[in-house]
Amino acid sequence: GENVEQHPSTLSVQEGDSAVIKCTYSDSASNYFPWYKQELGKGPQLIIDIRSNVGEKKDQRIAVTLNKTAKHFSLHITETQPEDSAVYFCASNGGTSYGKLTFGQGTILTVHP
Amino acid sequence: NAGVTQTPKFQVLKTGQSMTLQCAQDMNHEYMSWYRQDPGMGLRLIHYSVGAGITDQGEVPNGYNVSRSTTEDFPLRLLSAAPSQTSVYFCASSRQGRTDTQYFGPGTRLTVL
Numbered sequence: 044g045e046n047v048e049q050h051p052s053t054l055s056v057q058e059g060d061s062a063v064i065k066c067t068y069s070d071s072a073s074n075y076f077p078w079y080k081q082e083l084g085k086g087p088q089l090i091i092d093i094r095s096n097v098g099e100k101k102d103q104r105i106a107v108t109l110n111k112t113a114k115h116f117s118l119h120i121t122e123t124q125p126e127d128s129a130v131y132f133c134a135s136n137g138g139t140s141y142g143k144l145t146f147g148q149g150t151i152l153t154v155h156p
Numbered sequence: 157n158a159g160v161t162q163t164p165k166f167q168v169l170k171t172g173q174s175m176t177l178q179c180a181q182d183m184n185h186e187y188m189s190w191y192r193q194d195p196g197m198g199l200r201l202i203h204y205s206v207g208a209g210i211t212d213q214g215e216v217p218n219g220y221n222v223s224r225s226t227t228e229d230f231p232l233r234l235l236s237a238a239p240s241q242t243s244v245y246f247c248a249s250s251r252q253g254r255t256d257t258q259y260f261g262p263g264t265r266l267t268v269l
Binding site for chain 1: 160187
């Protein structure tokens with residue numbers, strides 16, 4: 044089955060800096076890579092996703108890049124703000140024919156004011 | 157739309173007790189799933205369903221039972237609770253496709269003594 048590795052497990056930055064979180068996956072049939080943000084005591088919420096027909100997608104301060112040859116994808120947050128502090132998860136859909144996702148282990152991002 | 161709802165929000169059980177975690181969605185989604193979240197281990201898939209009357213096991217199904225009699229509801233049953241089942245449980249739903257967005261509920265925090 045699919046295996047997703049996520050790094051780093053914790054990330055601490057100063058407000059205004061950029062943050063980068065990286066994930067690798069194993070199943071070459073994967074074609075959907077979402078990123079979720081989880082705030083304390085809440086369920087994960089989708090912040091951005093990318094499908095394998097594109098290499099990069101951007102939404103304001105958030106961007107995701109995908110390298111299918113190397114089987115890795117990354118989340119980039121620019122101009123970080125204290126409200127960006129949360130746990131971030133990457134995921135991929137593997138070779139399934141429905142919506143099954145495999146998640147990375149999560150990254151705790153702390154943005155210091 | 158209420159989205160994905162879960163009840164209860166918190167629950168404490170004694171070893172050997174049984175209970176049902178409720179999950180409902182009002183988005184007419186075919187795909188529903190249950191995850192458990194443990195520190196440092198991300199979200200692990202317990203069971204999933206691709207439509208009413210159809211369920212299958214995920215990565216960590218032992219000790220849990222599911223059924224799907226309607227499109228809207230997907231309850232998770234703990235047959236005989238064990239301390240190893242202490243965790244936060246999330247229900248999610250999406251449309252049927254491989255690249256459709258999954259929406260998560262707010263979670264149930266379960267403690268087994």
